[in-house]
Amino acid sequence: MISVRHVVNYIRCSAPIPEDFDHLMRAIVKNSGEESAIFKLSPQDSFVLKSKLHLSEGAITELKRTFSSKLGLNVIASRDEIRKFRKEIDINKDYEFFVDKLVKEDKNGKKIEHPSPRVVIKNLKDVLTRRIQCLKDNDMLIFDDSCKDSLVISLLGDKGSEEVKLSANIQNICHPNSPDNLTLLGYYEGQDTAEQLSDKLGSVFEQWNSFDTITYTSKAKGPITIVIKKQICGDLKFLSALLGHQGQAASCPCHLCVTSWSLQGSNKLTLDCCDLNKVPEYRTIQSYAADSVTGANSVRVRSSPLCSIEPSDICIPTFHIFQGVYDAYFDDYLIGEANRKDLAESKKGAKSNNNDTFKDQKKKLSGLIKEEKQQKNYLSVLTKAADEGLCTITAFDLIMKNPVIHLKHPVQLCDADTCIVNHLSKSRRMDEWIKCSDCNKDYHFPCASIFSPDAKQELSRYSAIWKCTKCKNMTLQDHHTLAIEAVTELNAQVKFVSEKLQKIEDERLHLENLIQKSTGKTRKQLEAVFQSIGCDPRTWYQTHTGTQIRKILRKENIDSIMAVFDDNSKNQIVKNCLYGLSQLMSISGNKSFSSSEIDDIEEIVKEFGRNMKIAFPKKNLTPKLHLILYHVVPHLRKHHSWGRTSEQSIEHLHAQFNALKRRFQSVRNIEAKSRLIVEELGIRIWLHDHGVLDS
Numbered sequence: 001m002i003s004v005r006h007v008v009n010y011i012r013c014s015a016p017i018p019e020d021f022d023h024l025m026r027a028i029v030k031n032s033g034e035e036s037a038i039f040k041l042s043p044q045d046s047f048v049l050k051s052k053l054h055l056s057e058g059a060i061t062e063l064k065r066t067f068s069s070k071l072g073l074n075v076i077a078s079r080d081e082i083r084k085f086r087k088e089i090d091i092n093k094d095y096e097f098f099v100d101k102l103v104k105e106d107k108n109g110k111k112i113e114h115p116s117p118r119v120v121i122k123n124l125k126d127v128l129t130r131r132i133q134c135l136k137d138n139d140m141l142i143f144d145d146s147c148k149d150s151l152v153i154s155l156l157g158d159k160g161s162e163e164v165k166l167s168a169n170i171q172n173i174c175h176p177n178s179p180d181n182l183t184l185l186g187y188y189e190g191q192d193t194a195e196q197l198s199d200k201l202g203s204v205f206e207q208w209n210s211f212d213t214i215t216y217t218s219k220a221k222g223p224i225t226i227v228i229k230k231q232i233c234g235d236l237k238f239l240s241a242l243l244g245h246q247g248q249a250a251s252c253p254c255h256l257c258v259t260s261w262s263l264q265g266s267n268k269l270t271l272d273c274c275d276l277n278k279v280p281e282y283r284t285i286q287s288y289a290a291d292s293v294t295g296a297n298s299v300r301v302r303s304s305p306l307c308s309i310e311p312s313d314i315c316i317p318t319f320h321i322f323q324g325v326y327d328a329y330f331d332d333y334l335i336g337e338a339n340r341k342d343l344a345e346s347k348k349g350a351k352s353n354n355n356d357t358f359k360d361q362k363k364k365l366s367g368l369i370k371e372e373k374q375q376k377n378y379l380s381v382l383t384k385a386a387d388e389g390l391c392t393i394t395a396f397d398l399i400m401k402n403p404v405i406h407l408k409h410p411v412q413l414c415d416a417d418t419c420i421v422n423h424l425s426k427s428r429r430m431d432e433w434i435k436c437s438d439c440n441k442d443y444h445f446p447c448a449s450i451f452s453p454d455a456k457q458e459l460s461r462y463s464a465i466w467k468c469t470k471c472k473n474m475t476l477q478d479h480h481t482l483a484i485e486a487v488t489e490l491n492a493q494v495k496f497v498s499e500k501l502q503k504i505e506d507e508r509l510h511l512e513n514l515i516q517k518s519t520g521k522t523r524k525q526l527e528a529v530f531q532s533i534g535c536d537p538r539t540w541y542q543t544h545t546g547t548q549i550r551k552i553l554r555k556e557n558i559d560s561i562m563a564v565f566d567d568n569s570k571n572q573i574v575k576n577c578l579y580g581l582s583q584l585m586s587i588s589g590n591k592s593f594s595s596s597e598i599d600d601i602e603e604i605v606k607e608f609g610r611n612m613k614i615a616f617p618k619k620n621l622t623p624k625l626h627l628i629l630y631h632v633v634p635h636l637r638k639h640h641s642w643g644r645t646s647e648q649s650i651e652h653l654h655a656q657f658n659a660l661k662r663r664f665q666s667v668r669n670i671e672a673k674s675r676l677i678v679e680e681l682g683i684r685i686w687l688h689d690h691g692v693l694d695s
Contacts, residue, residue, distance in 0.1 A: 043085040046077035048692050051683060091682030094127050095186075096120045097671045100200075102189055117674045118188040118200055124168070124207040125214065127183060128153065131170065133216045134689040141172050144592050150229040154315065154645040155208060155307060156182065157234045157242075159192045160654025161661075166201055167653065168208075171231075171644055176590065179652035180688035184681055187657075194241040198306060205306045232307055233315035233645050236623060243283075243311065244292055244303030252298035253623040256311050256631055257282050260297075263620055272617035276609045280630050283311045316627050316635050318588040318646040322553065323546045324624035325581060329616050331544065333574060334526065336361055337565050342520025343511070361511065368508040375501040381453045382494045388424070389451040389487035395423035396480040415441035416448070416469065418476055434459055436468035443468055449483040451490060525564045533557045546651070553582040573615045580608030584628065588643030593636060602633045656681070 041049065050060060060076060067075045102116035121127060132151065135141045143149060152171035157164065167182040175181070185208075188200040198205070208230070215225045232242060236255065240247050245255040252260045257280035261269035283297070285308060291299035339361050399406050399418055407422035414421065414433065421444050433442045434450065445456055448468065459466050469479055530536060535548040544552065551557060562575045583604050587593075593601065609629045636642050660677045667673040687693045 040074070041076055043077040043081040047082050047085050048687065048690075049076070050082065051687060052692060086683075089682065089686050090679055091127075091685075092675050092678055094122055095184075095678055096122055097674050099670045100188070115670050116189040117670050118186070119184070119674055119678060120186040120201060120203055121184070121207070124185060124204065125211045128168065128170075129214050129216065131183060131685070131689055132214055134686075135170065135173060136216050136218065138689065138691050140174070140689070140691060142174065143172060150227050151214060152229045152231060152645075154231040154233050155185075156232075156645070156647065156650045157192060157197070157238045158647060158650045158654070159238075160651070161658055162189050163187045163657065164190055164192045164196070164200075165650065165653060165657065166197075166204055167650060169645060169649060174590075176644055177646055177649045178688065178693075179649050179656055180684045180693055182649055182653050183685065184678065192238050192241055194244060194300070194303065194306065197241055202306075209308045229313075230307075230309050231313050231315050231645060232309055233317070234647055234650070235317055235320045239314055239317075242306045243314075244288055244300045244305055246298040246300055248623040250298035254280070254626055254631075255283070256280075256314065256627070258287075258297045259626070259630075261621060263622070268620045270618050270620055271613045274609070274613065274621055274629070276606060276613075276629060278630070282634075285310055312634070312638060315645055316631055316642060318585075318643045319546050319648045319651060321624045321627060322581065322585055322588075323544075323549045324622065325628065326544070326549050326552070328622050328625070329612070329619060330574070330578060330581075333616070334561065335523070337571070338523040338526045339511075339520060341522040341565065365508065365511050368504060368511065372501065372504045372508055375497060375504060378453075379494065379497045379501055382490060382497060385451040385453055386487055386490040386494055388446060389449075389483060389490055391424050392420060392446045392449065392451070393480065393483045393487060395420040396476065396483060398423070400476055400480065414443045414447050416443050418479070419444065419447050421447065432456065432460070434466060436471060437465045438467055438471045441468060441470070449479060449486050451483075451486050452493075522564060526561070529557075529560050529564060533560070546648070550585065553578065553585050555579065555582055558582060570615070573611055577608065577611045577615050580604060580611060584608065584632070588646070590641070590644050592640050592644075594640075595637075598633065598636045598640070601636060605629065605633055656684075 049055070055063070057079070060079070060082075064074050064076050096119070098118040098120070100116045100118050101113045103111050104114045105111055132141070154169050154171060154176075155166070156169060157166045159165075165187040166185040168185055169176055169181045169183070173181065185204045186201045188196070190196045190200065212228055213225050214228055215223055218224050232239065234242075236248055239245075240255050243255055247253075249263065251262070252258055253263060259278075259280045263269075285305060287297070288299055288303075288305055288311075291297045292301060292303045295301040396418070399420065406418065406420075408419075409422060411421050413419040424446060432445050434445060434448060435442050445451070448466075450456060450459065458464060474482070527536075530552075533551050533554075535544055535551050552561070558575065558578045562571060562578070565571045587601055587604075605628065612625070632642060657677065660680050661673075664673050664676045667676065684693070
């Protein structure tokens with residue numbers, strides 16, 4: 001450094017003016033010949049700079065112009081050099097690209113063929129070997145208690161947007177859940193069912209099942225062959241599809257064990273009936289094969305697992321587990337509790353059971369809407385009957401004053417002495433008749449002064465007994481009086497039903513405002529808390545996202561949420577349940593646990609289960625809660641971690657993939673667009689494996 005300072009001082013003596021000194025230094029660098037390469041970025045470094053800073057071609061050109069004018073040399077490699085390097089790391093050569101014909105329905109229901117992209121990896125083992133070698137060369141491979149002496153590689157799959165994506169990640173790094181750690185194995189448009197996975201990506205599963213070791217080169221030890229420990233990760237639908245399981249609505253809802261329970265109906269298994277000490281019987285690859293013969297234990301008949309992995313090596317999802325448990329138990333309770341408190345404080349006082357959940361309240365609202373509709377229809381019928389009675393009374397009045405005006409045409413008269421059917425309007429002329437039990441003569445209902453819909457229904461029965469006015473020796477005046485009494489009774493009934501309908505409408509409107517429009521004070525406070533922690537509530541039928549659930553389950557946020565409600569024993573036990581779920585969420589990460597730590601986690605799970613039984617005794621046991629209560633601890637004892645690989649990474653991949661689709665949406669050629677997307681994903685993997693994205 002002293003020598004350098006002497007040289008610089010010597011040069012300053014030759015160029016004492018700052019402008020001359022700068023010009024001299026630029027001239028030295030510019031005329032240093034091949035040695036000037038030390039002042040220039042390599043094509044690889046230039047590519048990294050361009051990719052990491054997301055620089056466009058125009059931005060690169062502007063940088064070159066700036067460096068040339070200020071430094072007197074071009075620091076960044078040429079465009080051709082960068083393009084050549086990019087071509088060297090292009091991974092498109094590792095994939096096959098197809099354009100399938102997918103049949104879709106247009107808005108008119110007409111089925112049309114639609115070109116659909118499909119990408120399949122050619123040689124999975126070679127691609128993973130190159131990645132592992134790269135990670136080793138960059139000192140990024142690690143081996144801890146969860147990995148031990150094995151390379152842990154996980155197969156992940158999920159449907160996002162229109163595409164089903166299959167990928168693999170390597171656990172032996174610091175951040176295995178990064179989406180940039182995912183090697184794309186293939187994707188297609190469609191559903192993540194067993195049939196389509198096998199049809200579209202069958203070769204990928206064959207490759208996955210065909211290798212158990214990978215060989216890479218160590219600088220110190222030379223070639224090293226290491227055993228591969230395989231795992232599978234995804235949501236429950238994807239995992240069930242891979243194994244040949246019928247799904248979570250089956251009689252044995254769990255894909256890991258053969259425990260049978262009902263999720264709905266009168267025989268559903270509620271939490272208060274759950275035995276937390278029960279040890280489930282695990283499934284195996286052999287048991288899946290045996291059950292597929294007869295379809296026992298909710299295994300699809302004649303199915304076979306797409307991946308030859310023991311169910312005990314399947315990762316228990318974290319992202320979807322916490323979201324599912326929160327949605328099934330806590331979201332319903334919190335909103336229901338807010339509405340219940342608002343209903344209790346409301347002057348309109350709609351009755352609410354202390355155990356009503358949000359689901360119960362929505363069910364009650366549906367019942368009120370149905371009852372309101374029924375009462376409106378009934379009121380309409382009563383009003384029509386009362387109007388019919390008034391018309392009948394008017395007709396009797398006219399005929400009593402002047403019998404000559406009695407109309408006998410065009411409608412056929414009944415056997416009544418004074419049939420007034422032709423005095424009624426066409427809309428009120430009834431085709432309903434009634435027969436006298438004594439004389440067997442037929443009468444119109446209005447002519448018999450019968451207007452009430454309930455009375456008509458009762459007398460229309462086959463076994464009904466009714467005597468006509470002739471058999472009762474009633475005069476026209478008696479008939480008139482009977483009609484007036486019937487109409488008076490109908491008007492009283494109309495008034496009663498109107499008042500009842502008004503009460504139902506008020507209760508329905510009040511409950512509807514609380515549920516759908518969040519008009520209650522407590523509900524507004526709850527939503528304000530959600531908004532303050534970045535978890536804006538959705539409409540009454542939507543749920544929080546997985547990322548929002550993670551925010552909600554932070555201890556300080558749980559305290560803020562529960563502070564909205566009354567401090568009673570019920571809310572306290574729900575709060576403890578949220579604390580327990582929060583602890584479990586903190587466990588699901590990259591950390592590796594010792595046996596003693598797993599013992600502590602087991603106590604947390606048991607305490608969480610006991611609290612859930614007290615808080616939600618009549619709620620059914622969902623498959624996701626079952627996984628927490630019965631399978632998390634055994635999974636930890638075998639793998640010493642939970643969440644080192646989670647479905648969160650592939651969820652992030654969906655976002656990256658969709659962004660690339662939007663970026664290349666102007667590319668009309670389906671295969672060309674697929675190649676561009678795969679190339680961009682490959683660049684991110686290269687940057688990740690060289691430690692660029694983590695730096």
